[in-house]
Amino acid sequence: MKIIHHPKYKNQENSILQLVTVFFTDGELIVKGARNIIKSNFLGSGKVNIKFFQKPGWFKSIIYSFFRSTKAKRSFDYANYLIDHAILTPFPIAYIESRSGLGLLKDSYYICQQIDYDFTIRELIHDPLFPERNMILEQFAAFTFKMHEAKVNFLDHSPGNTLVVKKDTGKYEFYLIDLNRMNFKNLSIEERMDNFKKMWLSKTMVKVIAKTYAKLSNEPEEKLHAILLEKTTQFKRKITRKKYLKRKIGKI
Known part of the structure; x- marks a missing residue:
């Protein structure tokens, strides 16, 4: 060994x-x-x-x-x-x-x-009434921006791979897990928005993420919103299509 x-x-x-x-x-x-x-x-x-x-x-x-x-x-x-x-x-x-x-x-x-965490991003994504949901999303967007600035392209940036620890009121920490699929490079704004696609964001969440990321990156909010919405929509369609085909094949 x-x-x-x-x-x-x-x-x-x-x-x-x-x-x-x-x-x-x-x-x-x-x-x-x-x-x-x-x-x-x-x-x-x-x-x-x-x-x-x-x-x-x-x-x-x-x-x-x-x-x-x-x-x-x-x-x-x-x-x-x-x-x-x-x-x-x-x-x-x-x-x-x-x-x-x-x-x-x-x-x-x-x-x-081991991290004693309070929840993952998955719980927040699936619950529109999650406490302080928009505040957490804003801080998560800032966390992801920091990750991108460090040239980290986390290929498994999905809802279950970020643990969230609640600190003081209105303050959260984010921990990445399941790390073995990453690459490291300067990321274009398209690649940065593409990195959010596996989060399965709703249109409301897309707005929150785009607004926060725009402030940090000095990119136009409208531009980021359009790219992020497109990336998210394309990913959802791809996964939905795969599930549909899998069901159809299973019935043959």
């Missing part, structure tokens, strides 16, 4: 490895997906999350072993980039890779601190 940990955790390497050793028999299950499993456990007195990435197929195993960073490594590296640019994400502790004698990737794990 290969373990890479944050310097803050250099004296806890054995304890980190132990979390992986007992992963399937210990800890609290948070998510069990087809490809990944997330559990929580304790590292010392602090609660952490451990994300297990299943062994990839033989072709992807070759890709991840010799040509591309593993999902666990990317999660760790991208989290450190975010932290270095003052963008909140659960603090990265370590990643671990298990390889065969030929150097092919088998299993991998990413470990980070």
Whole structure:
């Protein structure tokens, strides 16, 4: 096994490895997906999350072993980039890779601190009567602007991948999770608006986001509103079409 940990955790390497050793028999299950499993456990007195990435197929195993960073490594590296640019994400502790004698990737794990959050953006999106909804959307737009200014293109910028922590009255913090799909570059205004499309925004929410982002970017509000509305509408149509075709094929 290969373990890479944050310097803050250099004296806890054995304890980190132990979390992986007992992963399937210990800890609290948070998510069990087809490809990944997330559990929580304790590292010392602090609660952490451990994300297990299943062994990839033989072709992807070759890709991840010799040509591309593993999902666990990317999660760790991208989290450190975010932290270095003052963008909140659960603090990265370590990643671990298990390889065969030929150097092919088998299993991998990413470990980070657990965040006790109040809700995700998903709850806000689906509830028009969510308390302080517009205020939260404005602050979320500002958070995303800061992310874009740091050259972060978060390809999975979707409602379930932002944890929200309520601080003082009217003040919220946003934490990005599920980090392994990102790229880093200067983003055009079209690309910035496109990055919101997976949020499944209503027309009202589009107005709020466009207005806040326009103030921060010094771009015309009408321009941003038009681009964002178009990107959002196109994405919704694409997903709706996919679901329709899937249902039709399922009946054949």
